[in-house]
Amino acid sequence: MSHAEALQPTSEAARPGGDTLVKRHSAIVRLTHWVNVLCLTMLLMSGLQIFNAHPSLDFGKISNFVDPPIAIGADEANGAPRGFVSLWGHKFNTTGVLGLSSLDGKPTERAFPAWLTLPSYQDLGTGRAIHFVFAWLFVLNGLIYLIYGFATRHFRRDFIPTGEQMRHFGGAIRDHIRLRFPKGEEARRYNAIQKLTYFLVVFVMLPLLVLAGWTMSPGLDAAFPQLLDLFGGRQTARSVHFFAAFGLVLFVIVHVALVLLSGVFNNMRSMITGWYDIGREPESHA
16 A cells, blocks of 8 residues: 555555454544543542542431441551441451551551542542542543444444344453454454443443433432432432442453453554554464
């Protein structure tokens, strides 16, 4: 391919050695992806700052300050300070990680350590301000992504598995376990596991996260009292918000791990420029 031909608008380009570059992500998908990365990072860190002001989770309409179902804190064990996580009355020692961590060389009572919160020092007001700003930016960015996804074939192509893909769902699971990454024609589209995962994240986990967050707002509760009925109380909404956030963190960890294992440069190029190298079709052996 000549240099002039390479500059022509196309959704596919051949490379020396037989590999092929395909246009995997549109500009809107790439832009909203990176805005989400920024928003979710700021939301997680500021959210942990907010949680530290009341480091326990409850269910229903009111908090149980005496014996909450889930809590992170600090006390003494065998005459020494310790951090703990309490789950329905069972305490687990988490000294140095949760409940009691080092700050400026001294053990400090904090549910989550300073390096995980924004700001690092305890400041509920600043944490809430940061959280609200990036929460609304996240919602606006999500609306842009949803409008684009429904206006184009994006959701139907990348979120809905085909019948053929579902028939080979077991094989896709085995390939993931064995870290076998597709090449050639197979790499042009997401497999069934990827599509179902993205569907659950975009249409189940993220809306649940946002709705639970809105339910904790007295102003929105006044305007939409149905939110409290939906979750059965503000404390339940707070717990759902917390667990949905950490479900999202787990998804991101797995997502980043697969990006690293399947090719950092290729994956990053596709999410920055849109171009993805699908490689060559594996040779079949008679």
